Amino acid sequence: MAVNILRDSLLDALKDIPGTREFHLHLLVSAPRKSNGLYPFAHPRPRAYLQDILILVSEQETPDSPRLIVTAVEANVYVLPTTSCAVLYVSKVDSSGQGTRPSPTHRIVHRLVRYYADPATRPVKARHLWVHLFARAQSQYLLPNSADFEGKNPLTDVRLCAWWKRVLGEVARDMGSVKDMKSRAWYILPGYNELEALNALGAVRGDTDPWTYGHPYKQTDIPLPCPRDETHLGHFIPSFEDDPKSRFMDDIAYTTEGEVKSPIKKRPRTESSTDGSHKPISRGRTTAPPSTSQLTAQPSSESISDKDKDKPADPTVRELRKVPPGEFWERMSFRQECVAGAITGFFVLAFSCPTSALPPDDGASPLEPLPGHVAPRLNKRVITSLMTTVEFSTRERAMHATTAIESAIRGLCDGLVPASAPTSRVGAVPRPRAPLLQVPGEEGREEPIERTSTPPPPPLSIEPPSTPPRRKTALPEISPNPFAEPVATMDTYHGHIYGSIAVRNPAAVKEIAAPAPPVTVLAVRKKKKKTT
Template identity: 30%
Template structure:
């Protein structure tokens, strides 16, 4: 298997897909990998999978036309992504995505291009770090007026998609991550990778589900790119779970997930906890099964009657699975090296004291490690703000990110990232002035968390030459909006059609049979008595 190519910077990737003359500020923050609760419930008699989690937040802001002064702009887009690592599987979960409605309308919209590029860039990073590991992008599409920006629903310019439109939109966001048909057939590009997409909509089956899929979903030698259904059984086999395992061991539990709430209700009915260590019945603890749900098909059928999926609501669950065609056989030594590599990456962004404490807590051994006596001059450390991180980047130089376009973003501690998210969720984006003030407040708050005063945004200018449906170049101005008014034919009323025919009688092309006025006989009116 060939080595993975180097991953480009986030700034360059975004600039390559955004239209020319489109300028924005991108701010990307993320937390280092830390141990978390298992994403999947363990099989009966098995230990929970060791899972690590890193949180990522990408925000995009633009400068309003009325804002002449230098400022932080106005936030127009936000995407939060959670990345879970286990021994055999990497899961990229799109937690939240939202817009404020203050982005100037243009076609094609930069929102979808930014979202696709960010997910593709994160996928490339994970593939570069773990080329032999299976990777899955997962999300659920549920329409709401606002997710990340409070008050943005009051903005009349914000375009909120309904349930069906949102599912189709997310399918079009993930679809460009697939290699193109000519690349698959010619064997260029990522020819050593297999891609497969899945969509499950509770209450919809077969052709009804296919109506949500992108128009580019074509049949090739590898079959359909997108399929109705889910890859949960396939992912369970990758994790080493037996085929006959209970359904609760095959379903992931994401934050604010409709199916995770249903799973919790099913657990409560039989007294099962998430780790299956506590139950009201010893027999249930041994089997780890639900009383009413025996397999995955029955679970999705029951999801149709949940509050999130009933009363006219539609929720779509999407997966995109990427795996090597010929994965190498894992060896004990390889797994040991991978585990040591994961632990080293996890502790790169921590200070020496926290590293020592973490090593002692992970080992769990009663034997205490003998420490060497310290010697040399005592150098006091500078105090830092609560929730901050002593190491902002791998190089420790924040200004280098903006100048050298490394694109690795700003690394915050877990506490600092949570504080930045809570600040964002308590701001106001109801109008332009409030959105401008909220943007400045959030930027200054993140800077205060890190204890920095320099500009940490990435200034992105689009370089792509895009073309509209009519073949004309698309710019950032409003004059390039596609006007389909001349292509729309309105149905005329009968009296309007007769008058139009009379006016255009002299312009009718030869060959069309037209009755002249002398050949039309009118019925005589009855004589008046």
């Protein structure tokens, strides 16, 4: 299924928005690639394919007015063929406050989730879809310094969680009316019970409330993405970047009996000796061989009981087995991200349909790029440029940022700027091109490394807000992708990436409260005293 349908669907979602203006949309969907980080503690680790999504919506009041980016959305899609599941993770949503109200953010996010939830439009081969989201109020996410713009009014923690509950709840109710479609919705506000959460977020608009307060790991109606040959925490909870529950799971995995353990190191590289045997390569001081007492202290294979044989060799699995999902969420309320004085929310949607509701299988590989897909490094380059080289603190800077980012996307498709070229800062003096060296651990990625003692200039904008980085789990290397990365062209740009729509609808009518009826104040008449 061609990915340009998503671009057209997003534009179609804006046709009824109130006001007279023109929207310009840029959609980048990366080609599938192998990923092993969704369930890093699962044994065996399931095979997954990852795609990146970036949506940029700019607004133009009149044909002569400048364009201004008003909405930015970043998401990731994982496909697990073993369980016929897909996972949509909406990682970041931001608005600049530069456009006319109402903002298109609500419609864009709603249509994106619904597009993947509906089996008739779902662009990946999966019967079941899981949608994950972590709601945390911040002044800015994808648009640097937009919080300094006086016209931007970021939602508070309560209003943000209520906004996400309303948007995702609308999708759940829409899909609940589809024939033979199962739709479920769960949410948790760490540190709040169900009654407190209802009082905090208010009632849900609509005839039915699709939400269940709690986690989805007890239900059996919709299969979980990860196969559960074992029942420990690493098979239930997926891991995403910049997600507090993933960091908490890392802490549990590497904490043994009150001590924090480092990830298991890889086995030392061996070299062949003259007699054909292998010995480890030692670097530095030579370690003395173990004594006889040390050798006898080690248990032999015959002395290991059957119970110990069943235990996995990886100590992280033993720790994850000790914490059931219910206890995990109870302890989650004591984490730093959830006790900082602001309400945070975890939202999960699940959709399941029969095989007959999906398009017929064409036999193509899930790694094969489709028309309109771009190289993952092109997508990453645009996001890096957006978050490090431009800013949105004023209208003039937002105009310049919009022009720079939209021109960069077009230029990358037109071949004007190579995808591996370094990003130049605004107003920076051109410097000679640095040699491109391969970065270890990232196949196919090149980074410019300048051999000079002069430190690089400071970044133009403030670093976007983020939580502490996760511990990097030692994961096995991924085999290379059998398909070459797609090359974006101007046909890709006009046919799949860029699109625009002009709307001319009545302006939104503000609800004016009816004047209160006049209140008649009755004066108390005092009884006159009789004079004698």
